[in-house]
Amino acid sequence: MAPLEKIRSWIDGRFNLNELLAPFKKKTVPRHRLTYWYFLGGITLFLFVIQVLTGILLLLYYRPGANEAFESVQYIMTQVQFGWLIRSIHSWSANLMIFTAFAHMFSVLFLKAYRKPRELTWLTGMILLFLVLGFGFSGYLLPWNTLAFFATKVGTEITGQVPIVGKPLMIFLRGGEDVTGATLTRFFGFHVAVLPGLATLLILIHLLLVQRLGISVPPKIQAEWLARPTSQREMKFFPNFMLRELMAWYVALGVLGALAAILPWDLGVKADPFVPAPAGIKPEWYFLFMFQTLKLIPSKVAGIDGEILGILSFGLVAFLWLLIPFFEREHPARTRQWIAGVALFALAYIAGMTIYGHFAQ
Amino acid sequence: MVILHNKLRAVLPAVMLLLVVCMTSPCRAQTQASALQAHPQAKNSCLDCHSILPDELGVTEEKFSHDIHSQKGLTCVSCHGGDANDDDAGQAMSRKAGFKGKIAHKDVPQLCASCHSNPAYMRQYNPSLRTDQLDQYKTSVHGKRLAAGDTKVAVCVDCHSVHDLRPPSDPQSKVHPLNVATTCSRCHADANYMSSYKIPTNQFAGYSKSVHHNAMVARGDLSAPTCTTCHGNHAASPPGVANVANVCSTCHVFQAQLFSSSPHQEAFTAAGLPGCVTCHSNHEIVQPSDELIGTGEKAVCTQCHTDGDPGFTAAAQMKQQLTQLAASIKSADEILGRAERSGMEVSQPRLELTQAHDALMKSRVTIHSFKPALLEADIKLGMATAAKDYEAGKKAMEERNFRRVGLGFSLVAILLMLVGLQMYIRHIERNDRRKEAVAGIHQ
Numbered sequence: 063m064a065p066l067e068k069i070r071s072w073i074d075g076r077f078n079l080n081e082l083l084a085p086f087k088k089k090t091v092p093r094h095r096l097t098y099w100y101f102l103g104g105i106t107l108f109l110f111v112i113q114v115l116t117g118i119l120l121l122l123y124y125r126p127g128a129n130e131a132f133e134s135v136q137y138i139m140t141q142v143q144f145g146w147l148i149r150s151i152h153s154w155s156a157n158l159m160i161f162t163a164f165a166h167m168f169s170v171l172f173l174k175a176y177r178k179p180r181e182l183t184w185l186t187g188m189i190l191l192f193l194v195l196g197f198g199f200s201g202y203l204l205p206w207n208t209l210a211f212f213a214t215k216v217g218t219e220i221t222g223q224v225p226i227v228g229k230p231l232m233i234f235l236r237g238g239e240d241v242t243g244a245t246l247t248r249f250f251g252f253h254v255a256v257l258p259g260l261a262t263l264l265i266l267i268h269l270l271l272v273q274r275l276g277i278s279v280p281p282k283i284q285a286e287w288l289a290r291p292t293s294q295r296e297m298k299f300f301p302n303f304m305l306r307e308l309m310a311w312y313v314a315l316g317v318l319g320a321l322a323a324i325l326p327w328d329l330g331v332k333a334d335p336f337v338p339a340p341a342g343i344k345p346e347w348y349f350l351f352m353f354q355t356l357k358l359i360p361s362k363v364a365g366i367d368g369e370i371l372g373i374l375s376f377g378l379v380a381f382l383w384l385l386i387p388f389f390e391r392e393h394p395a396r397t398r399q400w401i402a403g404v405a406l407f408a409l410a411y412i413a414g415m416t417i418y419g420h421f422a423q
Numbered sequence: 424m425v426i427l428h429n430k431l432r433a434v435l436p437a438v439m440l441l442l443v444v445c446m447t448s449p450c451r452a453q454t455q456a457s458a459l460q461a462h463p464q465a466k467n468s469c470l471d472c473h474s475i476l477p478d479e480l481g482v483t484e485e486k487f488s489h490d491i492h493s494q495k496g497l498t499c500v501s502c503h504g505g506d507a508n509d510d511d512a513g514q515a516m517s518r519k520a521g522f523k524g525k526i527a528h529k530d531v532p533q534l535c536a537s538c539h540s541n542p543a544y545m546r547q548y549n550p551s552l553r554t555d556q557l558d559q560y561k562t563s564v565h566g567k568r569l570a571a572g573d574t575k576v577a578v579c580v581d582c583h584s585v586h587d588l589r590p591p592s593d594p595q596s597k598v599h600p601l602n603v604a605t606t607c608s609r610c611h612a613d614a615n616y617m618s619s620y621k622i623p624t625n626q627f628a629g630y631s632k633s634v635h636h637n638a639m640v641a642r643g644d645l646s647a648p649t650c651t652t653c654h655g656n657h658a659a660s661p662p663g664v665a666n667v668a669n670v671c672s673t674c675h676v677f678q679a680q681l682f683s684s685s686p687h688q689e690a691f692t693a694a695g696l697p698g699c700v701t702c703h704s705n706h707e708i709v710q711p712s713d714e715l716i717g718t719g720e721k722a723v724c725t726q727c728h729t730d731g732d733p734g735f736t737a738a739a740q741m742k743q744q745l746t747q748l749a750a751s752i753k754s755a756d757e758i759l760g761r762a763e764r765s766g767m768e769v770s771q772p773r774l775e776l777t778q779a780h781d782a783l784m785k786s787r788v789t790i791h792s793f794k795p796a797l798l799e800a801d802i803k804l805g806m807a808t809a810a811k812d813y814e815a816g817k818k819a820m821e822e823r824n825f826r827r828v829g830l831g832f833s834l835v836a837i838l839l840m841l842v843g844l845q846m847y848i849r850h851i852e853r854n855d856r857r858k859e860a861v862a863g864i865h866q
Contacts, residue, residue, distance in 0.1 A: 139768040146768065147826075302848065309844050316837040323830035326766035 085273070089299035092279045099173060100277060102166040104307040105314050107265065109159035112318070113197075116152040117254065124204070126250035128243030131206035132332040139329055150322035156198060158318065160348045163194045164412075171386070171405040175278035181387040183271040186264050188384050193261045195348060200253040202346055206246055207330030212339040213346070214249075215241045220356065223369050224377075242335070342423060351412045352376055354419030467507045468515055469499040482586045489587045489595075495548055502526065502534060529569060531578040532560055559657035566658075575616070582606055598656075601639065603649040604630055626650075629707030637710075648674065667705075668698030675699075681791040686734075701726075713749065716790055717742025740795045744802045745786060751809035752779050758816030765823045772815035779808040 073079050091100060123142055125134040138145035167187065170176055176184040203214045218241065222232030237244030279287070287294040297303055345353050355376075359368040386401060467484075474483045487493045492501065500507050505522035509515040516522040526534050536557035538544055545552050556579075560566040565576040580588075582598055589596035597606045608627035610616055617624050630636050630650070638647035653662060653670045662670045672679030682688060682698060691698055702723040703711065714721040717738050718730075724738035755776055762769045782805025789798050 136768065136770065140771070297852075302852065305844055305848050309841055312837050312840055312844070316834055319830055319833050319837075323826045324766070326768070328766065329768055329770070331770075 086300050087298075089273070089276075090296040091277050091299050091303040092283070093295040093297045094279070094283045096173060096280060096283065099169040100303075101307055101310040102162055102169050103272075105310050106159055106162040106166050107269075108311045108314060109155050109162060110261070110265070112155045112315075113152065113159060114258065116148050116155065117258075119148045120152060121254065126204070126247050128206060128246055128333075131204060131246055132329075135205040136329060139326075146326055147322055150325075150327045151318050153327035154318055154321045154325075156201060157347075158314070160194055160198055163191050164348075167191055168405060168409055172402065173278065173280045174402075175280075176387045177278070177390060178387070180271070180275055180278060183268060183275065184387050185384060186268040186271065190261060190264050190268060192380075193257055193264065197253065197257050197261070198346060198348060200249040200257065203241075203246060203249045204253065205329060206333050208333050208337075208340060209330055209343065211241060211333035211335065212343050214245065215339070216343065216353075217345060217349070218245075220369070220373060223367075223373055225370060225374075240335070344419065347416055347420070350419035351415035354415045354422065357419075357422075467498055468510055468512075469503075469505070469507050471510075472512060473499075486587045489589060491588055491590050528574050528578060531580055532557055532566070532569070535579045556657045559655070562660075563655070563658045564660045575619075577610060581610075598651075600645045600647075600649055603651055604636070604639075607650045626706045629704070633706060633708045634710045635708060667700050671699040677788050678791040681789065685791065685793045687793055711787075713742065713745045713787070716745065734793075737793065737795050741790060741793075741798055744795070744798055745783070745790070748779075748783050748786060748802050748805045748809070751806055751813070752776065752783060755779065755809045755813040755816060758813055758820065762816050762819035762823065765820070767819040767823055769815060769819050772812040772819075775808060775815075776812045779805045779812065781805075782808065 070079065091097070120138065123134055123138045123145065125131060135149065138149050140146075142148075170184065170187065199214075199217060203210045218232050218235050221235060222228045224231065233239065235245070235248065236242070237248045344350060352372075356369055356372045359372045361368050363371050389401065470482065470484050470487070473481060475481070482499075487499075498507060499505070503523050503526070504520070505517070506515045506520040509520070514520060516524070539552075540554050540557045542554045545554055560579075561570065565578070568576045569578065584597050589599075591598045591600075593599060594601060596602065604627060612624050612627040614624045635648045638644045639649060651659065652673075654660060668679055668682065678699075688698075691701065702715065712721075715723055718725055718728075718735060719742070722738065722742070724734065728734040728738060755772075759769050759773055759776065763773075782801050786798055786801040786805065789801050792798070
């Protein structure tokens, strides 16, 4: 008996491993012309794992604090063996993860995978997307450079505009009236403890739901299969789908490595709270569509402060977005068309505003 | 009655003493100045007519409202006399009412000085304001010529304006640092106006090209020199050959110190050459470059030194030292720039390179000692820093190349893995299909 087989037999004898793995062996994935969209969730998960691993390595040297943070990241980038690689991969992977999370969300919308009985999968996925944005916002400040400092200042200021809860929330986020070392310590805590804890829990629930409910087939494909049952195809989750997913992960790893080696993540200039904000300062690309929208809204709309109106509108849209699966009740086909239209508009709006915000002065 | 008589007797000496004191000049001046200030007026009938009169006599209320004197409560009467309360023009401008009319050009300094030379009076408006303007003016070329009967020269109002006279701190004031050169140029750049004085009129044109003008106008540095910084304002006059270095040294302290201990100090004095302007010019002081020193075409050293003399050799040596350091800094800067553009973190050597720049800057100051040995110390320090930073840049580029090679290997490994996985997937799926086919046959 091979050594690996011996180990497996030893574990099986004690924990009944075969029974535990049985569902995975039986699990299948629908095979059709849109199957490749199923890889996006796995790629996002892979990037999350990369984030956790590189984050742990960065923690070995990173020191949170207004007087040390920048220097410690500079030390990681210049003195620590392969520190530049770890930090660059962490930063690039964060951005790619946000991108793939958005892409995954839109693919689920367009493939109508949010429908009953997957409402909770959609809900947990959406909350994970918000958490990923939270990771981005809190992590951006940690190197304590000028851009991060002022982006956080602007970002928390926008939070402060929310009626009633805005100001206390802003003070809570900043750890005071202004962005200081206290904000950095707080953001560090959110970034390495609170958010990873919540995200891990939600990922487990999300995966459990995917495992329990299986993978959704788009209604159009399902109709085709009903019309021609012989065309219905599927593949085993393990190893067939998993090996394909592994290929996607390797591609993601290659892209990450190339970005880190050719375009190492910039460190910038250490934050100085006493200098004026650089001209034309903008947030990271994933917040740009909201930032640009707030910039375009007139200062007063029907007597209401434009910025407050914009923030409340985004809050309302995010809340309604969470509830998308619950709008499908009476006329599923018609609702799905309406939802697809809204999703297409949202995608075009986010892409358009991001590009506009990038080039706007 | 007796009581009243006794009281009068008691206060009479005090009243007499007060009268005597008031007859003395400072007190009289104060009284006069106060008279200028305090003309309680129900209205200003002067403006009724003068606001609609043509330019020469016209003063609108709006224009006068910008005048610092107006803002401090002074009126037309304060300078011109008369009675602004009287609607009758004849009465208001009568000699009886103390009307002085238009102040003669030659009398302007004295009129202004009636207040501005009175510290006690001026204190109430601005305790730190100088009151020696008239005394200074009398020592100026303008003042001396005026005293000699030349009424073409500038008096107070020619520079400060009249009826809309603003404080020098006001950017619209004609004597605000940004406007001084233009104000002076109104006369000094006018060849016709200045023809009788036989002095050049190209000062403003030269100054406009100078590094000082650039600092003042382009960079908005109000402390940069303008005409009055070197020539004085109320005591305006040319500094003179012997004093030029002193004027420049008020800002360029180190250069002046080094120059004064240099071999040139004695040589220039002996030759009657002014210290700084011999090499740097006077009004058209352009940004000095390293070309200024040495034996090249643009070098000023060759104006006096010829091939073979020690000064010529020293000039060539100093130029070579500066060129060497500048080139080393440029090389380090270029390689660090390349590393930066490749995304390498080189902020530390970048910061250190500023020390090399500082050393170059200091060397350019040390040049004024005209001693190659003294220059050597600064050059060596700069060269060492630049060399260290060049090495850091080189190392960063090597690291960049190492990363790219590493990336190449990693990508090849990933590609091989992808090909392997694809082949393995095909293999297991082919096997699955074969098994399914066999199972189908058996069924």
